[in-house]
Amino acid sequence: MKIGLVGYGKMGKAIEQILIERGHEVSKIVNIDSPSVLQEISPENTDVVIEFTAPESAFNNISTCLTNSVPVVSGSTGWLDQFPEVERIVEENKVGFFYASNYSLGVNIFFKLNEYLAKLMKGHDYNASIVEIHHTQKLDAPSGTAISLAEGMMSQMTEKTGWVNEETSDVSKIGIVSERIENVPGTHDVTYESEVDTIKISHVAHSRKGFAMGAVLAAEWLHGKEGVFSMNDLLEL
Numbered sequence: 001m002k003i004g005l006v007g008y009g010k011m012g013k014a015i016e017q018i019l020i021e022r023g024h025e026v027s028k029i030v031n032i033d034s035p036s037v038l039q040e041i042s043p044e045n046t047d048v049v050i051e052f053t054a055p056e057s058a059f060n061n062i063s064t065c066l067t068n069s070v071p072v073v074s075g076s077t078g079w080l081d082q083f084p085e086v087e088r089i090v091e092e093n094k095v096g097f098f099y100a101s102n103y104s105l106g107v108n109i110f111f112k113l114n115e116y117l118a119k120l121m122k123g124h125d126y127n128a129s130i131v132e133i134h135h136t137q138k139l140d141a142p143s144g145t146a147i148s149l150a151e152g153m154m155s156q157m158t159e160k161t162g163w164v165n166e167e168t169s170d171v172s173k174i175g176i177v178s179e180r181i182e183n184v185p186g187t188h189d190v191t192y193e194s195e196v197d198t199i200k201i202s203h204v205a206h207s208r209k210g211f212a213m214g215a216v217l218a219a220e221w222l223h224g225k226e227g228v229f230s231m232n233d234l235l236e237l
Helices: 010-021 035-040 055-067 080-093 105-121 144-156 209-222 231-235
Strands: 002-006 025-030 048-051 072-074 096-099 127-134 162-164 173-180 187-193 198-204 227-229
Touching (some): 002 010, 010 209, 035 055, 048 209, 055 072, 055 080, 080 227, 096 209, 105 198, 144 162, 144 173, 144 187
Parallel strands (some): 002 025, 002 048, 096 227
C-alpha cells in the first residue's frame, strides 16, 4: 500500500519504520516544515493517510484528506468537538475514517476491562479517579485515553455525571490528574477509593511501538472501506 504520514514527530517516525518493515511505501510526509505537501495528497498517490498531529491542526489535516477522497487513520486528540463535522465529510465523500484515542491492543483491552469494573462498582459509593502520565512533548491534557476511560466509566455508572482535570472530592465527578515526565510513553491508572479500601487497575506502555503497530494495522484494515470506524471494529471487541 501507499501510505501518507501527516505528522512526523516521534510517533510518525515509529510508524514509518513499521510501514517499511511490512513492505508498504511511504507516499507523502507532511510535517511542520512542509505543510503544503498536504495539498498534494490524492487517491492517485496515496491509499490511506495516517495522521498524528497537534490538536490545533488535526481537524484541518483530517478534513482536507477526506475531502480529497483519501481515507484517514487518526490518533490525534483534543479536536473531538468537531467529530460530527468529520462524520458529515465522510458520508458526503463516501470515504473511510478510522479514529482511536489509543492504538495499543493492550489499551483497548484495558478499555473493556475498565468498563466491566465500572459496572461492578456502580452504586457502591467509591470515589473514582484517573492518573495519566505522558512524555513532556504531549501538548494536550488530559490525554484522549484518559477521557475515553472516564467516558467508559460514566457509561456504566449513572451516579458519575462528568470528569474534571484535577483531583476532586466530589463523588459525582471523576477526577483526572495529568502529569508530564520526560520519556514516559504512557501510563494510565484507574482508582476506586473508599474509607475502607482501594481498587486499582493500570496500563503501562513500555514504548511507542505498540501504538505505531496498531495504527498501521488500522490503515491496512481501512483500505477500501467507507464509513467511520474504531478499534472495536478492527479488534471485534
